[in-house]
Amino acid sequence: MSNQEVTYEGWGAFGADSVKGNFKWHKYEPKTFCEDDVEIKIQYCGVCGSDVHTASSGWGDLEASGMYPQVVGHEIVGEVIRVGSKVKNLKVGDIAGVGAQCDSCQACQWCDAGREQYCAGGMTGTYGGKFSRQEEAKGQKSYGGYANFWRGPSRFTVAIPEGLDPAVAAPMMCGGATLFSPLTQYGAGTTAKDVGIVGIGGLGHFGVLFAKALGANVTAITHSDRKMDDIKALGADKVIVTGDDAKAACKDHARSLDLIVCTSNDPKLPLAAFINLIRPGGTFVLVGAAEADSIPKVSAFNFITTNVHFTGSAIGSPTTTIPDMLKFAAEKGVKPWIKKYDMKDVNEAIPAFERGEPRYRFVLVNPHHGGQL
Numbered sequence: 001m002s003n004q005e006v007t008y009e010g011w012g013a014f015g016a017d018s019v020k021g022n023f024k025w026h027k028y029e030p031k032t033f034c035e036d037d038v039e040i041k042i043q044y045c046g047v048c049g050s051d052v053h054t055a056s057s058g059w060g061d062l063e064a065s066g067m068y069p070q071v072v073g074h075e076i077v078g079e080v081i082r083v084g085s086k087v088k089n090l091k092v093g094d095i096a097g098v099g100a101q102c103d104s105c106q107a108c109q110w111c112d113a114g115r116e117q118y119c120a121g122g123m124t125g126t127y128g129g130k131f132s133r134q135e136e137a138k139g140q141k142s143y144g145g146y147a148n149f150w151r152g153p154s155r156f157t158v159a160i161p162e163g164l165d166p167a168v169a170a171p172m173m174c175g176g177a178t179l180f181s182p183l184t185q186y187g188a189g190t191t192a193k194d195v196g197i198v199g200i201g202g203l204g205h206f207g208v209l210f211a212k213a214l215g216a217n218v219t220a221i222t223h224s225d226r227k228m229d230d231i232k233a234l235g236a237d238k239v240i241v242t243g244d245d246a247k248a249a250c251k252d253h254a255r256s257l258d259l260i261v262c263t264s265n266d267p268k269l270p271l272a273a274f275i276n277l278i279r280p281g282g283t284f285v286l287v288g289a290a291e292a293d294s295i296p297k298v299s300a301f302n303f304i305t306t307n308v309h310f311t312g313s314a315i316g317s318p319t320t321t322i323p324d325m326l327k328f329a330a331e332k333g334v335k336p337w338i339k340k341y342d343m344k345d346v347n348e349a350i351p352a353f354e355r356g357e358p359r360y361r362f363v364l365v366n367p368h369h370g371g372q373l
Helices: 016-020 049-055 166-185 202-213 228-234 246-251 271-275 321-332 343-354
Strands: 009-012 024-027 037-047 076-083 095-098 101-103 149-153 157-159 194-198 217-222 238-241 257-262 278-286 309-312 338-342 361-365
Touching: 016 049, 016 343, 037 095, 037 166, 037 343, 049 343, 076 149, 076 166, 095 166, 101 149, 157 321, 166 202, 166 257, 166 321, 166 338, 166 361, 194 202, 202 217, 202 228, 202 321, 217 228, 228 238, 238 246, 246 271, 271 278, 338 343, 343 361
Parallel strands: 194 217, 194 257, 217 238, 257 278, 278 309, 338 361
Antiparallel strands: 009 024, 037 076, 037 149, 037 361, 076 095, 095 157
16 A cells, blocks of 8 residues: 555636636645545546536536535546555556545445445535545545546445556546446346437437447437437437427337437427337436426326336446446447547637537546556
């Protein structure tokens, strides 16, 4: 175990305008190191939509809550440089990753079942949260991966398997797990032979890749045909272009799918039209969250007359879903489409992200810690 103290520095959001290219490099104090913690020298950090929603105060006023400055980033991969005496799953020198959650109560029935993201006590986000379980760190802020180091509980830190490029693994830690979790839970490729993915963006492209690799027939559901070449290259078997009249576009495809995973965060989502695409007994899973946190109104009869199940899904468990996903990706050769930016260029990357440029995930690289541009 290395006890070397390191200086924490990262790109901080000091206000809602940070996402316009105003992140600032600054020093900060991480949580107190506890004996079940690990410390990581960050090599890669994916850029997730949650980073932008949080930094811009779109998901809550950080100024009012006293949570600025905020170091976002929860798709972290790097080299383990320190482990506590109670850590069993990692050792110094391992390459490991951290997703969107960095702690939970670790005592409730959901944590015991490997469903930590649904912890009865509430999850601690990898950034924008406060630690409560560890006595030494109680009340301290969590900081993310647009930085040089990360520190946190080892239970939420997962070894990256050999054969999987760490740069590719980074966006899987949140984006990939967010799709792999509902796809596997609801039987993509087994009980759900025909799977639809709504929204072909950063999350949706993971949906197509994983659903196809799991053996499903995949239908991409998209608003326009501008990504048609990409959708075919990702492996989708069929495409439904909804345009401005989703009801008409979906009519000829009624009851053709067993499962839909919706990555869209459009508050005007044509939910009724999408429900009609699902066979009786099938499932509609929402993973996209609008800043307004609203779901379009639908009639009760949309569910009563179809027997379609409507549900949501949050990220993935670090003890079950994420290790399984990483192993599966390594074995099946699943590779997200990524574009790398030097971490020093974050104020170029985030505005480009906001303009909708990713095809389909951005990854920040720290070459000083061994990241490969």
